[in-house]
Amino acid sequence: MALTRRALLGAGAASGIAAAGIAGYEIGASSSDEEAVAGTAVPFTGRHQAGIATPAQDRLHFAAFDVVVDDRRSVQELLREWTAAAARMTAGRPAEPSAPNALLPPTDTGEAMGLGPSQLTVTIGLGPPLFDHRFGLASARPAPLQPLPLLPGDELDPERSGGDLCVQACANDPQVAFHAVRNLARIGRGTVVMRWSQLGFGRTSTTSRSQSTPRNLMGFKDGTNNLKAEDGAALSRHVWVGSEGPAWLRDGSFVVTRRIRMLIETWDRASLQDQQETIGRTKTAGAPMGERHEHDPVDLRSGAIPADAHIRLAAPDTNRGVRILRRGYSFTDGFDDELGQLDAGLFFIAYQRDPQQFVELQRRLGANDALNEYIKHTSSAVFAVPPGVRSGTDWIGRGLFEAPN
């Protein structure tokens, strides 16, 4: 690449509008390369994909895609290209190596130039329909990878649900997250079309002990008792696929996404006491009802936490020890003409070793949770998330596509 850049700078010195343009663009690419070393980059390679146990970044752009071709090789090539572009972008570099001249479209759309890596992570998942008849993958489908069953309280929009592939881009700058999704969509043109996407403007979970607990749009601290990146044993037990899964998915996970619309106007009219009894925590401190501090243990035997409070029904003790790693984001998609209300809430994302963990939890919550009066689930999706790549030549999903069948 250094050679190319020198060559182009030579062309630039020869002047002419087009040449000046090229040189300018190349110089930019070079300064982006330097930013890659700037220290805000999350390593792309590893045993697991980044963006799962990575401390949750502030902003999200999530997208689901449908494959529009029917040959296996195209999907494979796409995953290889996506992996390479994700590795580059998470290091703060352009999505692809520079185009050789100005008469071609730029190989990066440019809006993240100068913003640095911003702790970008790109996490790629494979949805149940990818394992249908089209690509010869049916026999490799992990048994737990099925569309989620209808759950109590579901009001799902099928057009905003499901998908063959997903990309979760998280970063501390929303333009960096947008840029990642946009460029993967650009690279995928002709092979995939975007099915739906979701922007999240504020994280609602902590996934590391180093992080403070954020507030969701109900105004409550959310995720106090979430699994943390530092709990290696708990992650192995609850999040990472082990020997029960196919070889290609070991050290991977399953992600469940749920767009949970909050009935903001109804919630805002509820009294503070109602709100606190609904959640089971105090609003300001985030302490379990009857306790004083956020991290005081949740004592389900005390009478302070109502029988239908959210934290009681979601607690591992109420669910045979089931835990999931939550990684959700607050969203607003403007204004809903039909209801005359803000269209806002929580884009719930959870990683678990088996989607059944989520299903069990949600069955209990959907049937009894006091919170149901104030929310509805409007979209749902599940994806298998392959393990990370170990080297620059590896690609996400390779174990699936190259497995002896």
Place this chain on the structure above:
Amino acid sequence: MALTRRALLGAGAASGIAAAGIAGYEIGASSSDEEAVAGTAVPFTGRHQAGIATPAQDRLHFAAFDVVVDDRRSVQELLREWTAAAARMTAGRPAEPSAPNALLPPTDTGEAMGLGPSQLTVTIGLGPPLFDHRFGLASARPAPLQPLPLLPGDELDPERSGGDLCVQACANDPQVAFHAVRNLARIGRGTVVMRWSQLGFGRTSTTSRSQSTPRNLMGFKDGTNNLKAEDGAALSRHVWVGSEGPAWLRDGSFVVTRRIRMLIETWDRASLQDQQETIGRTKTAGAPMGERHEHDPVDLRSGAIPADAHIRLAAPDTNRGVRILRRGYSFTDGFDDELGQLDAGLFFIAYQRDPQQFVELQRRLGANDALNEYIKHTSSAVFAVPPGVRSGTDWIGRGLFEAPN
């Protein structure tokens, strides 16, 4: 308030779930009060409303409202309440003083608790329909406050255009901006309904010499030659309403908003040379074509900048010296089923002394700009923006409502 807080803490000490809840909430309000001093607050009072010449913050939540009552006093009362709440929130405090007990809804929705002022500004405007027959304001309508005429290339969605009132909330944390709009909507319930809203995730303008130039979603630096807060004389000439306007609007301004959808997929397929000739600048450096550095002067007589390049047609020299203060934001509203493309672009916001400044510019751009191939204007609105308030008892628009008629 100190008395109230002490009283409630006393009640909290007496124990009981509800009391503990109140105490917790009050303690939070108190720590929020302390944050107000933390130095990230933009002063709310002043000759002009904040959020116009204020250095553009990173994130935006803009909302337009329709008044649903027909008495003048309600509108007046709403503007008084909005002013008080805006003053509190921009200082990092809850939207309203705390409710006296936990059996009432909280007076602040809570999701910005702990986030600090985050340089929040709240800017309030009055749209043309407010001056119709309903509120006895027809004779006070400033002559230039008319719905914008149909402009070349308009493909406007009327449901996303216009409005009686507008609120522009800008902050460096998107949750703080969302919180401001949500709480003003909550306070306005029964008097106004939200007509449309727009989230912006990245600023596309510099409004201060202290800021670097950001990139828009075309990947180009945007706003290099924008008016700057430091150019007092230019702002007086181009932005602030002077003696030509009604007394109640002097030191105010007019804001024009345009939702400009970018045809991202088409743009991304254009060659670098096409893109640069369309804009008239180089992509990486942001230099005018034929120059080397972003801030090199734009020389319209050199042959380097094509006749239909955006910066040529938008330049003051091409427009009899007309200038506007741009304050736009990049947006994405997900995915457009109809076009099968990303729904993303620029939410253009401009402040000017007379909306005609924008109309003249846009007539020229809409008719000839090479950029038109890649964009369409999908919403449009204009509002008169009253001057700032000078004291804690004043309110935005008071000069209009209390003027001898």
